[in-house]
Amino acid sequence: MSLRFRVLGSGSGGNATLVEGGGARVLLDAGLGPRQLAERLVSAGVDPASLDAVLVSHEHGDHARGAAAFSAKWGVPLSGTRGTFEAAGFARAPLPAFEAIAPGETRTLRRLSVRAVAVPHDAASPLAFVLSAGASSLGHATDLGHLSRGLVEALRPCDALLVESNYDPAMLRDGPYPWSLKERILGPFGHLSNGDVGRLLEKGLSGVCRLVVLAHLSQKNNHPELALQAAEEALDRGGRRGVRVALAPPEGTGWIAVRAGGAAVGRREGQLRLF
Ligand SMILES: [Zn+2]
Ligand SMILES: [Zn+2]
Numbered sequence: 001m002s003l004r005f006r007v008l009g010s011g012s013g014g015n016a017t018l019v020e021g022g023g024a025r026v027l028l029d030a031g032l033g034p035r036q037l038a039e040r041l042v043s044a045g046v047d048p049a050s051l052d053a054v055l056v057s058h059e060h061g062d063h064a065r066g067a068a069a070f071s072a073k074w075g076v077p078l079s080g081t082r083g084t085f086e087a088a089g090f091a092r093a094p095l096p097a098f099e100a101i102a103p104g105e106t107r108t109l110r111r112l113s114v115r116a117v118a119v120p121h122d123a124a125s126p127l128a129f130v131l132s133a134g135a136s137s138l139g140h141a142t143d144l145g146h147l148s149r150g151l152v153e154a155l156r157p158c159d160a161l162l163v164e165s166n167y168d169p170a171m172l173r174d175g176p177y178p179w180s181l182k183e184r185i186l187g188p189f190g191h192l193s194n195g196d197v198g199r200l201l202e203k204g205l206s207g208v209c210r211l212v213v214l215a216h217l218s219q220k221n222n223h224p225e226l227a228l229q230a231a232e233e234a235l236d237r238g239g240r241r242g243v244r245v246a247l248a249p250p251e252g253t254g255w256i257a258v259r260a261g262g263a264a265v266g267r268r269e270g271q272l273r274l275f
Helices: 033-041 068-075 082-087 149-155 169-174 181-187 194-203 226-239 266-270
Strands: 005-008 014-023 024-028 053-055 079-080 098-100 105-111 112-118 128-131 134-142 160-162 209-217 243-247 256-259 260-263
Touching: 005 128, 005 134, 005 160, 005 181, 005 226, 014 033, 014 128, 024 112, 024 128, 033 068, 053 068, 068 079, 082 098, 128 149, 134 149, 134 256, 149 194, 160 194, 169 181, 181 266, 209 226, 209 256, 226 243
Parallel strands: 024 053, 053 079, 079 098, 134 160, 160 209, 209 243
Antiparallel strands: 005 014, 005 256, 014 024, 105 112, 112 128, 128 134, 256 260
């Protein structure tokens, strides 16, 4: 049973990842407008109405902006925590269905299992997701301030990870943001730095992980080269030279296959490593 994913958008301009496996298709986050989401799905060869669910990690606009309108237009059930439902104002939208999922809970859509994992972030009840089909699993974690034990344990058995590598601390400190926002991003409920991801890659991976996709890079406070370098150095320190690192650019990626005990990256992602 195959599992594959495709980033449709990454970063402050809007996040969304399409995951296909176990006969199901789900969208993780819908931070792009509904029309743009539909266009990017169609260019991936996917009919928007064929999705089984839109799972929203938390209420921030870059993750939830298009969720309600997309769900209503295409008749796709929306899912997330009760806290996200309230904070995002989903009650006001004419949704076809809302299915609440609690942190720690696992849902099965056809033969795709989706586990919700609580993450530390300044939102009502934010989540990361672990998706499994057959023996393959993908961990998907964006927007978190630090690596909580529960999250690291949930990600450890995954064959592939998509994780945010939001900022380089020096670029953030010297950058244009007001100090209050810098403090928020740096804080325990903000975002992961390149170094935080490095610690995860050095010490937190099991032997089965073969691919790490770095996502949600800040365009003002990070540079793709810095994020890649930090991740590759951490993998070297951890003796994990068999793990491939790719970047999710703002406009998304091609399809990425996840295999049990390893993952294959398409040609387009391989080329992304060069910039
Ligand atoms: Zn975000
Ligand atoms: Zn957020």
